[in-house]
Amino acid sequence: MTMILRELSNAFGVSGNEDDVRSILLEAVRDHVDEVKIDAMGNVLAVKRGSGEDRMRVMLAAHMDEVGLMIVGHDEDGFLKVRAVGGIDARLLPGSSFAVGPDRISGVIGVKPIHLLESGEADKVTKIEDLVMDVGAKGKDEAQKLVPLGTYATFDTRFQELGSTVTGKAFDDRAGCAVLVELLRGQPFSFDLHAAFTVQEEVGLRGAQVAAFGIDPDCAFALEGTIADEVPKEKDVSPTTELGKGPAITVMDRSFIADRRLVRLLIDTAEERGIPYQIKQPGKGGTDAGAIHLTREGVPSATVAVPSRYIHSPVALLRLDDFENTVRLMRDSLLRLTRDTLK
Amino acid sequence: MRELIQELVETYGPSGAEEQIRDRIRAQVEPLVDEIRVDALGSLIAHKGGGGQRVLLDAHMDEIGVMVTYIDEKGFARFTSIGGVSPLTCIGSRVAFEDGEIGVIGVEQKRDDADKVPKLEQLYIDVGATGRDDCPVRVGDPAVFVRPFTVRGSRLVAKAMDDRIGCAVLIETLRRLEETPHDLYVVFAVQEEVGLRGARTSAYRIEPDVAIAVDVTGTGDTPEAKPMAVKLGEGPAVKVQDRGMIAHPKVRRLLVERAEEAGIPYQLEVLERGTTDAAAMQLVRSGVPAGCLSVPCRYVHSPSEMVEESDVENSVRLLLEVLQRPL
Numbered sequence: 001m002t003m004i005l006r007e008l009s010n011a012f013g014v015s016g017n018e019d020d021v022r023s024i025l026l027e028a029v030r031d032h033v034d035e036v037k038i039d040a041m042g043n044v045l046a047v048k049r050g051s052g053e054d055r056m057r058v059m060l061a062a063h064m065d066e067v068g069l070m071i072v073g074h075d076e077d078g079f080l081k082v083r084a085v086g087g088i089d090a091r092l093l094p095g096s097s098f099a100v101g102p103d104r105i106s107g108v109i110g111v112k113p114i115h116l117l118e119s120g121e122a123d124k125v126t127k128i129e130d131l132v133m134d135v136g137a138k139g140k141d142e143a144q145k146l147v148p149l150g151t152y153a154t155f156d157t158r159f160q161e162l163g164s165t166v167t168g169k170a171f172d173d174r175a176g177c178a179v180l181v182e183l184l185r186g187q188p189f190s191f192d193l194h195a196a197f198t199v200q201e202e203v204g205l206r207g208a209q210v211a212a213f214g215i216d217p218d219c220a221f222a223l224e225g226t227i228a229d230e231v232p233k234e235k236d237v238s239p240t241t242e243l244g245k246g247p248a249i250t251v252m253d254r255s256f257i258a259d260r261r262l263v264r265l266l267i268d269t270a271e272e273r274g275i276p277y278q279i280k281q282p283g284k285g286g287t288d289a290g291a292i293h294l295t296r297e298g299v300p301s302a303t304v305a306v307p308s309r310y311i312h313s314p315v316a317l318l319r320l321d322d323f324e325n326t327v328r329l330m331r332d333s334l335l336r337l338t339r340d341t342l343k
Numbered sequence: 344m345r346e347l348i349q350e351l352v353e354t355y356g357p358s359g360a361e362e363q364i365r366d367r368i369r370a371q372v373e374p375l376v377d378e379i380r381v382d383a384l385g386s387l388i389a390h391k392g393g394g395g396q397r398v399l400l401d402a403h404m405d406e407i408g409v410m411v412t413y414i415d416e417k418g419f420a421r422f423t424s425i426g427g428v429s430p431l432t433c434i435g436s437r438v439a440f441e442d443g444e445i446g447v448i449g450v451e452q453k454r455d456d457a458d459k460v461p462k463l464e465q466l467y468i469d470v471g472a473t474g475r476d477d478c479p480v481r482v483g484d485p486a487v488f489v490r491p492f493t494v495r496g497s498r499l500v501a502k503a504m505d506d507r508i509g510c511a512v513l514i515e516t517l518r519r520l521e522e523t524p525h526d527l528y529v530v531f532a533v534q535e536e537v538g539l540r541g542a543r544t545s546a547y548r549i550e551p552d553v554a555i556a557v558d559v560t561g562t563g564d565t566p567e568a569k570p571m572a573v574k575l576g577e578g579p580a581v582k583v584q585d586r587g588m589i590a591h592p593k594v595r596r597l598l599v600e601r602a603e604e605a606g607i608p609y610q611l612e613v614l615e616r617g618t619t620d621a622a623a624m625q626l627v628r629s630g631v632p633a634g635c636l637s638v639p640c641r642y643v644h645s646p647s648e649m650v651e652e653s654d655v656e657n658s659v660r661l662l663l664e665v666l667q668r669p670l
Contacts, residue, residue: 237421238413238421252483257359258359279483282411282412282482283424294540295544298384
């Protein structure tokens with residue numbers, strides 16, 4: 001199970017440039033589905049036909065893209081100007097290393113030596129617009145040749161196992177992609193399972209919007225890697241989710257309110273099967289379900305996520321038991337899902 | 344109509360949990376129409392007639408509310424808003440959960456900025472629990488504000504006038520409507536307060552020739568109010584524009600002409616904040632001529648929203664003028 005997560009986490013796939021992730025997923029699911037295609041936006045759409053009489057259409061979505069940087073300019077000395085693609089925290093960038101462009105050349109975000117800081121300077125966060133990336137170019141010409149305008153850059157960290165915990169980049173949402181791959185590799189369900197590995201979630205749920213229009217599902221689940229923030233706090237206040245407490249079920253976030261019948265199905269399944277679960281703190285974040293549920297005449301939707309610390313950073317961290325329980329919860333819930341669930 | 348309004352405003356129905364209010368509305372509407380169904384996101388769709396142009400009338404069933412985000416060790420519940428909820432109207436309010444459980448809203452006393460309006464994060468719901476174990480509510484449970492319906496002269500006051508008053512107007516219109524030359528769809532939509540979501544998907548399915556939302560709008564007739572031409576008691580307001588839409592001029596003209604022909608008082612409305620389901624319906628598929636008939640309302644999104652009874656009655660009369668003749 002960690003093999004596919006490792007491969008996906010290490011792959012290059014900033015929003016709009018998901019080719020590497022797409023290739024891995026096509027290879028991973030091809031033998032386990034009845035149809036697979038790539039749509040106009042670049043989403044991978046796979047169908048696993050159901051075994052039952054009632055061929056309800058159930059969409060499962062996980063997004064392929066990750067946050068990253070784009071090269072937007074070169075200066076005379078060969079430094080690169082960058083902009084965020086998706087939500088990147090500027091605090092993470094100084095001193096971090098990136099893989100740049102299709103050849104994954106190395107780039108670092110420069111930082112002023114601590115010896116030279118003026119008083120007060122260390123307390124401030126440098127804006128992304130004021131940072132530069134250094135690929136070792138000696139001047140503008142060389143920089144432009146090495147890294148043309150519009151080149152993407154991704155965090156240059158590799159997946160690692162720390163016992164039962166793993167760390168790497170892009171668990172948001174390669175963890176969701178890996179869950180979906182596991183579900184596709186299993187036995188068919190009674191309904192037709194429409195898997196969508198979507199593009200451009202991090203810049204506005206764009207791939208999912210057209211994927212859902214094309215699939216026209218009866219209901220949908222978004223599979224995610226979501227915020228775990230049970231880091232030490234001053235007050236007794238809510239963590240968004242916590243590691244080790246099982247898959248996180250969304251009731252409401254900024255993008256949608258989950259369908260109560262599907263949430264009930266998930267909770268009942270978890271409780272009956274003894275699968276740990278948690279309710280994600282309402283009101284935080286948004287997922288592809290936000291776009292999917294508003295498609296055409298409306299799609300009852302829910303989101304289930306693997307809790308992950310430090311998402312949108314180079315060092316996301318998750319627990320494999322949460323990942324495995326997410327697969328179990330989804331598989332067991334889907335085995336019970338019928339048209340009556342939505343009555 | 345007061346009885347109907349009281350029933351609707353006092354029924355539980357925050358965005359995303361509209362089952363109870365939908366059942367109440369369904370019981371009222373089902374005998375009045377040819378067909379009724381619930382769509383994928385939960386909106387109630389009533390259909391009457393068959394010939395003529397497809398006319399969609401919409402009012403949203405949902406109301407603003409709060410949702411529990413965390414139960415602390417002592418059994419206090421932290422919460423977030425469902426729709427636009429001001430911390431100012433929260434403090435000292437009571438909220439009711441779906442099963443009738445009641446909580447009161449308190450505010451942290453030790454705040455650095457105690458003279459400023461607190462943030463929602465600094466408020467909590469006290470349901471009378473002494474700890475996590477005996478707390479009767481769970482993370483993810485939605486609740487609505489509690490405030491009984493009351494009548495002061497010709498003014499009606501309650502929580503959730505936004506937009507149960509629109510629902511009441513549509514139900515009363517259906518009660519009085521004998522024949523219509525139109526193919527009439529009446530939508531009681533879900534999830535307006537969180538982003539006009541139900542109306543958008545309902546309108547997609549119905550594919551109307553014209554769509555009119557019935558909702559509340561603000562007024563400029565209270566002490567030190569921001570300038571706005573709309574007043575209580577001067578008739579329903581015909582929307583010209585708001586933050587989300589410019590009403591289709593033909594729909595606006597239709598409402599104005601029918602009001603003038605029948606001698607029904609009306610006002611024109613330009614709303615600088617907020618919008619309605621009409622904004623979402625206008626942009627469905629290849630576009631829908633859309634407009635909005637607004638019931639003027641003071642204190643919108645507070646637990647004491649106030650409307651004038653004659654404005655409600657005149658809204659019904661104006662819609663009947665629209666529905667009883669070809670467009």
